[in-house]
Amino acid sequence: MSEVVRVGMLGCGTVGAAVVRLLDEHRTEIELRTGVRVEVVRVAVRDPARDRGVALPAAAFTDDPGEVASDPNVDIVCELIGGTEPALSSLLSAIDHGKPVVTANKELLATRGRELFEAADANGLDVGFEAAVAGGIPLIRPLKHSLAGERIRRLMGIVNGTTNYVLTRMTDDAMSFEDALAEAKRLGFAEADPTADVAAHDAAAKCAILASIAFNSRVTAGDVYREGITAVTRQDIEFARRLGYVVKLLAVAELEGESVAARVHPAMIPAAHPLAAVRGSFNAVFVEGERVGELMFYGRGAGADPTATSVVGDLLGAARHLLHGGRAVGCTCRLTRGISPIEDMESEYYVLLQVEDRPGVLGEIAAVFGREGVSIRHVWQEGLGADAQLVFITHRAREGALRAAVEQLRGLAAVEAVESVLRVEGEE
Amino acid sequence: MSEVVRVGMLGCGTVGAAVVRLLDEHRTEIELRTGVRVEVVRVAVRDPARDRGVALPAAAFTDDPGEVASDPNVDIVCELIGGTEPALSSLLSAIDHGKPVVTANKELLATRGRELFEAADANGLDVGFEAAVAGGIPLIRPLKHSLAGERIRRLMGIVNGTTNYVLTRMTDDAMSFEDALAEAKRLGFAEADPTADVAAHDAAAKCAILASIAFNSRVTAGDVYREGITAVTRQDIEFARRLGYVVKLLAVAELEGESVAARVHPAMIPAAHPLAAVRGSFNAVFVEGERVGELMFYGRGAGADPTATSVVGDLLGAARHLLHGGRAVGCTCRLTRGISPIEDMESEYYVLLQVEDRPGVLGEIAAVFGREGVSIRHVWQEGLGADAQLVFITHRAREGALRAAVEQLRGLAAVEAVESVLRVEGEE
Numbered sequence: 072m073s074e075v076v077r078v079g080m081l082g083c084g085t086v087g088a089a090v091v092r093l094l095d096e097h098r099t100e101i102e103l104r105t106g107v108r109v110e111v112v113r114v115a116v117r118d119p120a121r122d123r124g125v126a127l128p129a130a131a132f133t134d135d136p137g138e139v140a141s142d143p144n145v146d147i148v149c150e151l152i153g154g155t156e157p158a159l160s161s162l163l164s165a166i167d168h169g170k171p172v173v174t175a176n177k178e179l180l181a182t183r184g185r186e187l188f189e190a191a192d193a194n195g196l197d198v199g200f201e202a203a204v205a206g207g208i209p210l211i212r213p214l215k216h217s218l219a220g221e222r223i224r225r226l227m228g229i230v231n232g233t234t235n236y237v238l239t240r241m242t243d244d245a246m247s248f249e250d251a252l253a254e255a256k257r258l259g260f261a262e263a264d265p266t267a268d269v270a271a272h273d274a275a276a277k278c279a280i281l282a283s284i285a286f287n288s289r290v291t292a293g294d295v296y297r298e299g300i301t302a303v304t305r306q307d308i309e310f311a312r313r314l315g316y317v318v319k320l321l322a323v324a325e326l327e328g329e330s331v332a333a334r335v336h337p338a339m340i341p342a343a344h345p346l347a348a349v350r351g352s353f354n355a356v357f358v359e360g361e362r363v364g365e366l367m368f369y370g371r372g373a374g375a376d377p378t379a380t381s382v383v384g385d386l387l388g389a390a391r392h393l394l395h396g397g398r399a400v401g402c403t404c405r406l407t408r409g410i411s412p413i414e415d416m417e418s419e420y421y422v423l424l425q426v427e428d429r430p431g432v433l434g435e436i437a438a439v440f441g442r443e444g445v446s447i448r449h450v451w452q453e454g455l456g457a458d459a460q461l462v463f464i465t466h467r468a469r470e471g472a473l474r475a476a477v478e479q480l481r482g483l484a485a486v487e488a489v490e491s492v493l494r495v496e497g498e499e
Numbered sequence: 500m501s502e503v504v505r506v507g508m509l510g511c512g513t514v515g516a517a518v519v520r521l522l523d524e525h526r527t528e529i530e531l532r533t534g535v536r537v538e539v540v541r542v543a544v545r546d547p548a549r550d551r552g553v554a555l556p557a558a559a560f561t562d563d564p565g566e567v568a569s570d571p572n573v574d575i576v577c578e579l580i581g582g583t584e585p586a587l588s589s590l591l592s593a594i595d596h597g598k599p600v601v602t603a604n605k606e607l608l609a610t611r612g613r614e615l616f617e618a619a620d621a622n623g624l625d626v627g628f629e630a631a632v633a634g635g636i637p638l639i640r641p642l643k644h645s646l647a648g649e650r651i652r653r654l655m656g657i658v659n660g661t662t663n664y665v666l667t668r669m670t671d672d673a674m675s676f677e678d679a680l681a682e683a684k685r686l687g688f689a690e691a692d693p694t695a696d697v698a699a700h701d702a703a704a705k706c707a708i709l710a711s712i713a714f715n716s717r718v719t720a721g722d723v724y725r726e727g728i729t730a731v732t733r734q735d736i737e738f739a740r741r742l743g744y745v746v747k748l749l750a751v752a753e754l755e756g757e758s759v760a761a762r763v764h765p766a767m768i769p770a771a772h773p774l775a776a777v778r779g780s781f782n783a784v785f786v787e788g789e790r791v792g793e794l795m796f797y798g799r800g801a802g803a804d805p806t807a808t809s810v811v812g813d814l815l816g817a818a819r820h821l822l823h824g825g826r827a828v829g830c831t832c833r834l835t836r837g838i839s840p841i842e843d844m845e846s847e848y849y850v851l852l853q854v855e856d857r858p859g860v861l862g863e864i865a866a867v868f869g870r871e872g873v874s875i876r877h878v879w880q881e882g883l884g885a886d887a888q889l890v891f892i893t894h895r896a897r898e899g900a901l902r903a904a905v906e907q908l909r910g911l912a913a914v915e916a917v918e919s920v921l922r923v924e925g926e927e
Contacts, residue, residue, distance in 0.1 A: 093790060097648050103715055104647050104831045201645060207791040209637075209645035217629060217637035219532050220525050220811035287531055345797060348776050353793075362521060362804035363635040365781075369773060370794035380791040383648030397825015403532045 074106065076390035079113040079145035079170075081136045081161050082152035083123045086175060086202075087114070089379035090149065091125040094386075101383075107390045109383075115139045115161075140164035147389050149382060150174040159183050166190045171389040173382055175202035181276035181292040184283070188402035197392055197399045199385025204277045205230055205354045207377025208370040209384070214284050214358070215400045221360040223285040225325040227496065228356035229349050230277040232373045233261045233268035234300050234320040236352045238337075242308050242317055243350075248301065260352050270299035274322050274335040281356070282324035282333040288408035290324070290333050296413040298336035307423065307491050310462055311339045314421075314449070317347045321496055330411040339421055340497035414471030419448070419495035421464055422473075424480065425488040428452075428459035432485040436461065439483065443476040444468070464495065502534065504818035507541040507573035507598075509564045509589050510580035511551045514603060514630075515542070517807035518577065519553040522814075529811075535818045537811075543567045543589075568592035575817050577810060578602040587611050594618045599817040601810055603630035609704035609720040612711070616830035625820055625827045627813025632705045633658055633782045635805025636798040637812070642712050642786070643828045649788040651713040653753040655924065656784035657777050658705040660800045661689045661696035662728050662748040664780045666765075670736050670745055671778070676729065688780050698727035702750050702763040709784070710752035710761040716836035718752070718761050724841040726764035735851065735919050738890055739767045742849075742877070745775045749924060758839040767849055768925035842899030847876070847923035849892055850901075852908065853916040856880075856887035860913040864889065867911065871904040872896070892923065 078094075080087055094101070094109050102108055111127060119132035133139065140148055140161045148165035150172060152158045158179050162172050163186065172191070174180070180187070180203055191198045201211045205228070214223075229235050233255055240251035252269065255261035267273045275295040282290040300320050311318050316339035324333045340347055345367050349355040354372025359365055371377035392398055426432050433450070440447055440463070449464040465473065473492070480486045506522075508515055519539050522529070530536055540559060544551070547560035561567065568576055568589045576593035578600060580586045586607050590600050591614065600619070602608070608615070608631055619626045629639045633656070642651075657663050661683055668679035680697065683689035695701045703723040710718040728748050739746050744767035752761045768775055773795050777783040782800025787793055799805035820826055854860050861878070868875055868891070877892040893901065901920070908914045 089790070093648055097650060100650060100715070101648050103833045104643075105828060208794060209641035212645050213637035213641055215532075216816060217640050217812040218808060219815045220521055220529050221808045222525060222528060287528070343776075345776055348771075348773055355795075360808065362517070363808040364799045364802075364805055365797075366636060366799075367783075367795070367797035369797065371792045374792075376790035377792055380646060380649045380788065384645040387647045388644060391828075392825055395825050397820055397823050400533060400819075405531045 074394050075108045075110055076393060077110050077112040077144055077146045078386060079139035079142055079148050080111055081115050081139060081148065081150040081158065083114050083116050083125065084151065085375040086378045086382070087151045088123050088125050089375035090382050091127065093379045093383050095126060101387065105387050105391060107387060107394065109386055109390055113139045113142050113145050136161040137164055141168050146170060146393055147386060148172045149386060150176060153178065155179055155183060159187065162187055163190050166194055166196055169194065171197035171393065173199040173385040173389060175378060175382060177203040177276040177280060181279040185289055192401045195398060197389045199389055201385050202378045202381035204280050205356055206372040206374060207380050208354060208368050208372065210356055210368050211284065213368065215403065218360065218363065219400060221363055223358060223360050225359040226281050226285055226356060227346065228322045229319055229346055229354050230322045230356065230372060231268055231274040231320060232352035232354055233265060235349065236260045238300060238303070238318055238320065239350045241305060245305060247305055248303060269301055271297050271320060271335045274320060278322035278324055278333050278335050282331055283404055285324055286326060286331050286408060287403050288331060288406040289404040290331055294333055294410045296334035300337050302491065303337050304491065307493060314464065315342050316340060316495065317342055318493065319346060323496065327411040327415060330409040332411040332416055334413060334416065336494060338494040338496040344497045346497065414469070414474065416470045417467050418470065419465055419467055419498065420473050421491065421493045421495055422477065423491040424461045424486050425490055426459050426461050427485045427487065428456050433461065435483060435485050436480060439479045440476050443472040445472050445476050502822050503536045503538055504821055505538050505540040505572055505574045506814060507567035507570055507576045508539055509543050509567060509576065509578040509586065511542045511544045511553065512579065513803040514806045515579045516551050516553050517803035518810050519555065521807045521811050523554060529815065533815050533819060535815060535822065537814055537818055541567045541570050541573050564589040565592055569596050574598060574821055575814060576600045577814060578604060581606065583607055583611060587614065590615055591618050594622055594624055597622065599625035599821065601627040601813040601817060603806060603810060605631040605704040605708060609707040613717055620829045623826060625817045627817055629813050630806045630809035632708050633784055634800040634802060635808050636782060636796050636800065638784055638796050639712065641796065643831065646788065646791065647828060649791050651786060651788050653787040654709050654713055654784060655774065656750045657747055657774055657782050658750045658784065658800060659696055659702040659748060660780035660782055661693060663777065664688045666728060666731070666746055666748065667778045669733060673733060675733055676731060697729055699725050699748060699763045702748060706750035706752055706761050706763050710759055711832055713752055714754060714759050714836060715831050716759060716834040717832040718759055722761055722838045724762035728765050731765050732919065735921060742892065743770050744768060744923065745770055746921065747774060751924065755839040755843060758837040760839040760844055762841060762844065764922060766922040766924040772925045774925065842902065844898045845895050846898065847893055847895055847926065848901050849919065849921045849923055850905065851919040852889045852914050853918055854887050854889050855913045855915065856884050861889065863911060863913050864908060867907045868904050871900040873900050873904050
């Protein structure tokens, strides 16, 4: 005999409709596995009259999220509106009314997560947010539960499908950034305004959420150093290929001493690295733990159905806790770590310069790198005369030193332009 | 304020000692994240006098597993003895005494799992077994919890590190099976008697456990079709490479209609498949779900420390349930599905024949394939005269038909030997 748990939804767009359908169409499996029957009983949407293609009575719909959050017939509130408001106040109201919540709202979590988690913990209620990072990939639950006893050293992930699609097309099919992005829009992998993705705001929010879990200290989106992919050129990708690398937009979170370093930027990674094989709109997160070594979680980071499986997994967890007691691991941000400035990070670097083609230029440039303590591992010239370029790969260096060197290079008469600077990550 | 949960261990070999150390050395993180303090208070080992390198008083040790299972000062029992007995009766005794259990014992689960799970479910107690499949990789919890709402169509995994190490060395370094295995033994990746690994008994047990979870029906080790890697040659690997494949020992579980097909065998997979990049002693499990699409879980499938992280994750889950109520999803084998015979599976096949080098031979052989309805996609000749070989890649065919064809080929005068038959998996 299954017990019924009633869900109130905030928002019913493509993901919300996929959640309703999944709960309905997989009802048998769900009851068989968990002994729970989950029913969506209330849905708040901007336009209750619009057909959402879900088998719910018209009376289930309202345009007032507060009504769902406070409805005594709703046991769990599932928020899929996105953005900060009215999502946050609705979730806080739901918690205030004793209801556990499930949300896919990375923006909210990465900016106002503290308020949400403090309210939930004060009331002993679950906040499920598996769907907020890496869509359908089970990642939050493994990190918080399976790895509860582990010390995580580093997370490195491809957490934005749009940019990975664009970079994959630029790499595999020699497309320009503009053409690849236009295609991604046509195929629905990029939004009409792709800024949140290509400027890496989306990835930065996810990076903040992952860093907070891994290092037990609140990291917000604003703490994450951020560079998007708009400056990545076909030429960078081609030079990467020749050197045995591929270019990916990486979210990296790691401990530097007791501080958290969190950053999102395009980087070259070795072609043999497991993340290099993550193509198209797929996501993957690579985890390095002190005992467990290297782990990787791979799958679809977006899309209504994959995201809905994560939402439903959280709903079922919360439902089982309502019925049988217990709680998921709550907020684990018990420490207050500093945020390490980007200048303190260390990496190898790829630097592409347009230069005067005459004897002595390499010497002048090398002297600048040398003065800043940046050691050169590999350099070669591309093109001749007016097209002359120098490609540098450095040894491991401090970002601050590299930036100081690049700043001085801009002032050299021999350097016509600093065309690209990319970090090189994932070396053993 | 952390609450104390007391663990009794059965067995304290390399994994057991790693569990004790992890609980001790990561005590701060564990308490901070979960609010639980886990202490190992009793340990049953064959020789209590032996030094295990763990910080436990001599009085904690006993040679009687039954004493630990029934000790009223033990809250959770953690079994790391392996094998069926005394592991099973000790675990049943622990459950009988109201204690949740954690085990890494794949052999026990894949042969006598029903007894264990039925006892635990009857008593409403957790059985954690994350460490039984794929060592340190969080897999069981994501499958049972995160994907509780999903329909899994297929699992395909590299779940044995020893054989993957051997195949990787044969592939990357052109070593023979014998040399690669000898090296694996030297490096501690293979046991002195490597039968359980190379004959795929280990992988078959893991395949049975995964299939049972995925398809909600008990699959035992004996239900899994099994071929090891001893017959894989350097030549097979080289032909695979030329065709764009790599050879891996795969565990595959899928639904054929309402029946479960579960099998472990070497197979060629496309070089671009995510599993192809799983090298050395790493493991990975690829999951195909109806909504979530493709997922992959990658990491260390063996080793004391990675395995200990999974054991500790389970211990913390069980401890939190003891303190706060609730239970993990229990046994989900609620259906009784048939086991699909291997003859009914469909695959592409690679067939290597040693043949007489004369006109007409290909025609005779092709006629045999054709009679059995096996269509040829690719064929070429290797070598001349006494060294002549024919390499065939078939289109998708029924295993039964392929076997019938191969049987007839053995009877042809023109066929001197059927040297290899390998399945080709993972094509889109």
